[in-house]
Amino acid sequence: MIPVLEIGGTHVTAALVDLPGRRVVHRTRSPLDPHGAAGDILEGIRRCAAGLPAPPGARWGVAVPGPFDYVKGIALFAGVGKFEALYGVDVRAALLGGVWRRPGDVVFLNDAHAFLAGEWCGGAARGHRRAVGITLGTGVGSAFLADGLIREDGSGVPPGGRMDLTEVGGRPLEDSVSRRAILVRYGDPAADVRDIADRARAGEERARRVLADALTVLGAALGPRLAAFGATALIVGGSMARSWDLVSPALRGGLASGGWVPDDGELGDGELGDGPDGTQPRGAPAGAARHTRAVVPAGSADDAALIGAARAAATG
Structure with a gap:
């Protein structure tokens, strides 16, 4: 099972995915305030991720809207009306150091890219x-x-x-x-x-x-x-x-x-x-x-x- 996060404009979802079966087998969802302080947004994401029964050391996939540096895991939100308090924040480091069952690695991708890739796999x-x-x-x-x-x-x-x-x-x-x-x-x-x-x-x-x-x-x-x-x-x-x-x-x-x-x-x-x-x-x-x-x-x-x-x- 692969642990994943989807960070939306007003919510975050954590899930375990059976990729060969193309199905979500466990899911938790929490609200996010897109206009909140950086610490509050990150804590909301970490809290949702920590509630997922993912094995320690797993590689996580994280779908997040742009603008975002998907290679480095740095938020670049500006002029988009959401998450602007996160501008310049190393989200990758925040997840690697703050999730209860610590990830071994985190892979970021654009949420629309993740959506279409998922629809191509089985939708x-x-x-x-x-x-x-x-x-x-x-x-x-x-x-x-x-x-x-x-x-x-x-x-x-x-x-x-x-x-x-x-x-x-x-x-x-x-x-x-x-x-x-x-x-x-x-x-x-x-x-x-x-x-x-x-x-x-x-x-x-x-x-x-x-x-x-x-x-x-x-x-x-x-x-x-x-x-x-x-x-x-x-x-x-x-x-x-x-x-x-x-x-x-x-x-x-x-x-x-x-x-x-x-x-x-x-x-x-x-x-x-x-x-x-x-x-x-x-x-x-x-x-x-x-x-x-x-x-x-x-x-x-x-x-x-x-x-x-x-x-x-x-x-x-």
Whole structure:
């Protein structure tokens, strides 16, 4: 069993992962205050990790959002609205010296990278040679994967693989697509994104339009990159993906306007893979239409990043 941590914007999860079985066998979760003092944030992470029955000396995988120095384990959060008290802090040293069952080593990776790697191992990206993952929560996380490996450069890939560094209309993408941007545009200080989604389902036009506009912008920005990358799947995770009934139509429309037209059928885990490029539906007759552009929600939303972090720990 491989011990892992997933550090999110408002929580931390510690888990033991059975990597061959692609399953999480033990999990603990604790809240984090993203605006708290550095000592309080680190103590919350250590306390959650210490509650995991991991063997002493194990190598841990840790999925954490950027900006972060993943090789050295140094937090570089600045201008992202969370964990800014940790700027310059050696998180690796804090974990190696502060967990009850001390790790033998800690491997850090980007949380969106961990998410897509986990989905490729056994979730919605399984069977796709080239896939892109997007996480929609506090901001926009992204990952580009080819033949099981994360790519941070190449055709269609933004600098460092980070869509949040791209611009739309001369402004950062997250000025249009993020929790902050959606709340500002909606204009009700008492509402959160979940409330806006509920109001959109109830028929409120303003709520529906705010969400649709943000997701259409995201799709239009992604479309040309997916086409250039040769992606056959876009996997969407994060808290906003739980409102898939609202996310999917606007996102798919934006993707089409950006030149990456999704298939009408949304294919999920296990439905691809007979063809030499991994895109022919299993059991399809010769000459059947090929499903080459699937847009799907995460197949294992709560487990994908944990499985991806375990994969990183196992490979070093």
